[in-house]
Amino acid sequence: MKQILKNSPPTRGIDHLAFVTDDLPATMGFYTKVLQMKLVHVRRVPFEMDRGQPPYDNLRHYFFDMGHDQLLAFFEYPQGLDKQNRDLPGGMQHVAFYVPPEKFDDLIENVKAQNVNVIGPVALGGRFWSAYFYDPNGIRLELATTRLSTPGGIVESVYQSEEEARKELETLFDDPETVDYWLSQMPLKHQ
Template sequence: MTQVLELPSQLTRGVDHLAFVTDNMPMTMDFYTQVLQMRLVHVRRVPFERDRGQPPYDNLRHYFFDMGNDSLLAFFEYPKGLDRQNRDLPGGMQHLAFNVLPEKFDDAVQHVRASGVEVIGPMSLGGRFWSAYFYDPNGIRLELTTNRATEPSTVVQSVYQTEEEARSELNTLFTDSAMVDKWIAHMPIKGQQVSNP
């Protein structure tokens, strides 16, 4: 008999938009519309509002690109001359990975290269992951990734693990086996039937 794992209702349904910072909006527009073939879909200015956690500058450009699958990529244009973010420190964003259909992956990588951008890979990262890496002109590390597994699955389903795989990794984080059991109980496990109430 197959065990059915009950998961709590999902609060989110994916990425609405990611917001990054540039100090050169025309350069950023050229890169994302030409190299990654995203459409510019919204342009605006944003007034400064105190205590909202938003950028500390008034009247910033805030432009949006369609990155596919009903999600947006946005950029604020900050003044020139500011320090650069370090993606390899806590609180930084290490990289952004764009999902590409398997049948379009090789052409997408070739298009980025043909646009004069240095690409690392493509390479297998184990499991379903097959990826190529490059940088945008702002220094943001980008990834094109696809699923080359033989079993069809969604992006989320493609990263499910067996209980043994998950338990092995969680044992490196927690010394208390009850904590490992707690997290395993909340994870979808490869081979288990999952239902959302």
């Protein structure tokens, strides 16, 4: 197997996530009022062949500031198209936004105040506390936080002990060498 980088990845995080809507005004209202993001850029995108971009010319492509120098974007597709199934391979199952603990409860209350049905918050084990709801496009969203007294970073918070990781990897791979290989690539929590 090829060696995986052991130090920091070359990426810093998300530049932007790009989703599809067929109702841009409703999407704008939702993300600015419910999630309190700021609309920061509006444009049209001309179609060009062989770039993997949407198959429509002159689409609206609007960007929202989701915090920490990261953007959330929406292309406005024509109405009446089939909706994507988030529970099939290749679909995006959901987007989880991290919310600092001191802002978590207030943001959930704001979401509810906008008449959005919220499931949670629920404890998911470890540092995870989450609340779930849908945007007007049917995209499942999660607000995630921690209730740990010393939270640390997001990535570090999901580190596991070797025993926990081994137990799970053994359900995926029958070969002990393959399990050991993947364990050697993971940063593990030492107890």
